[in-house]
Amino acid sequence: MIKNQWYGIMDAKELKNNKLIGVTRLGEKLVLWRSENGEINCIFDKCCHRGASLSAGKVTHDSVKCPFHGLAYDGSGKVIEIPANGKNTPVPDRYKVNAYAVKEMYGFIWLWYGDYSAELPEIPFFEYLRQGFSYGGFSEMWPVHYTRAIENQLDVVHLPFVHTNSIGRGNKTLVNGPVVKWQDNRMTFYVHNVVDDGHLKPLKPKEIENYKDYFSLELQMPNIWQNKISPDVRIVAVFAPIDEEHTRIYLRFYQKFIKLPVLKQIVNRFSNIGNRYILHQDRHVVLTQKPIKTELRMDENLIQGDLPIIEYRKRRDLLKAGHK
Numbered sequence: 001m002i003k004n005q006w007y008g009i010m011d012a013k014e015l016k017n018n019k020l021i022g023v024t025r026l027g028e029k030l031v032l033w034r035s036e037n038g039e040i041n042c043i044f045d046k047c048c049h050r051g052a053s054l055s056a057g058k059v060t061h062d063s064v065k066c067p068f069h070g071l072a073y074d075g076s077g078k079v080i081e082i083p084a085n086g087k088n089t090p091v092p093d094r095y096k097v098n099a100y101a102v103k104e105m106y107g108f109i110w111l112w113y114g115d116y117s118a119e120l121p122e123i124p125f126f127e128y129l130r131q132g133f134s135y136g137g138f139s140e141m142w143p144v145h146y147t148r149a150i151e152n153q154l155d156v157v158h159l160p161f162v163h164t165n166s167i168g169r170g171n172k173t174l175v176n177g178p179v180v181k182w183q184d185n186r187m188t189f190y191v192h193n194v195v196d197d198g199h200l201k202p203l204k205p206k207e208i209e210n211y212k213d214y215f216s217l218e219l220q221m222p223n224i225w226q227n228k229i230s231p232d233v234r235i236v237a238v239f240a241p242i243d244e245e246h247t248r249i250y251l252r253f254y255q256k257f258i259k260l261p262v263l264k265q266i267v268n269r270f271s272n273i274g275n276r277y278i279l280h281q282d283r284h285v286v287l288t289q290k291p292i293k294t295e296l297r298m299d300e301n302l303i304q305g306d307l308p309i310i311e312y313r314k315r316r317d318l319l320k321a322g323h324k
């Protein structure tokens with residue numbers, strides 16, 4: 001995992017008031033809950049006393065009580081009470097578990113995976129989608145590392161093969177470019193696939209001047225993606241890393257052409273039927289890829305059309321090396 005990044009990890013709706021939720025994210029078992037003031041807490045889900053799972057306990061007054069012997073934890077992971085020692089006995093500092101900084105924004109829960117500081121950077125969600133849109137979504141678990149799941153959404157070569165009867169209709173197998181541009185840690189890639197009449201050669205990225213007229217998609221490092229269908233319609237995916245072998249994909253349909261409350265809910269829900277169908281076409285193939293995690297240097301023979309994937313792998317390595 002790349003350190004010092006905000007990761008989208010869950011849909012905010014999964015976290016109910018006065019309830020603990022136990023999840024595995026970024027390879028750790030975590031317990032999350034909302035404080036009475038609405039803030040979200042996230043600490044490791046393993047009691048420092050004798051290892052019981054805190055998510056099986058109770059939330060009481062902004063703290064979590066372990067179900068085994070009642071040790072109470074605050075949102076920073078510190079034990080604030082050991083009932084068997086009596087209320088008047090101070091709790092030594094070593095009674096604590098690790099905690100993560102988490103925030104709820106744009107309908108997702110975000111986790112800061114890295115060095116804690118009072119001034120964390122802004123959550124890098126797509127500015128254009130921050131207001132004015134309504135959305136509906138769903139999630140599903142894929143038994144692959146999140147690099148595989150992300151790279152599938154950067155793959156512009158697979159469309160006419162995997163999505164023959166949906167978004168890849170028309171047998172446009174020849175891939176021009178694609179053109180890849182970076183701004184900070186956000187990649188925009190421009191796609192223009194065409195039918196191969198036997199006389200064409202794919203254009204090289206630098207031969208394409210009018211790339212801005214092409215269809216484009218974006219990847220914000222480390223784990224959010226946007227398909228820019230039109231100014232009013234977008235599809236967003238959050239690839240939440242569960243562990244080295246699993247990813248939960250949160251897929252959302254965003255639109256702003258229908259404003260009527262009931263109607264927009266129906267449209268958003270209906271669109272996700274199509275999105276799920278397309279995602280399952282991908283899943284069918286991606287789950288067969290070996291290995292289930294990717295690296296910049298690995299045993300694959302990439303082609304020009306894979307440029308967004310190559311760029312993604314390079315950027316991962318840069319960020320892992322500490323590049324901001």
Ligand code: FES
Pocket residue numbers: 047048049050051052066067068069070071
């Ligand atoms: S194991 Fe949690 S209080 Fe003992």
Ligand SMILES: [Fe+2]
Pocket residue numbers: 152158159162163278282
């Ligand atoms: Fe696909």
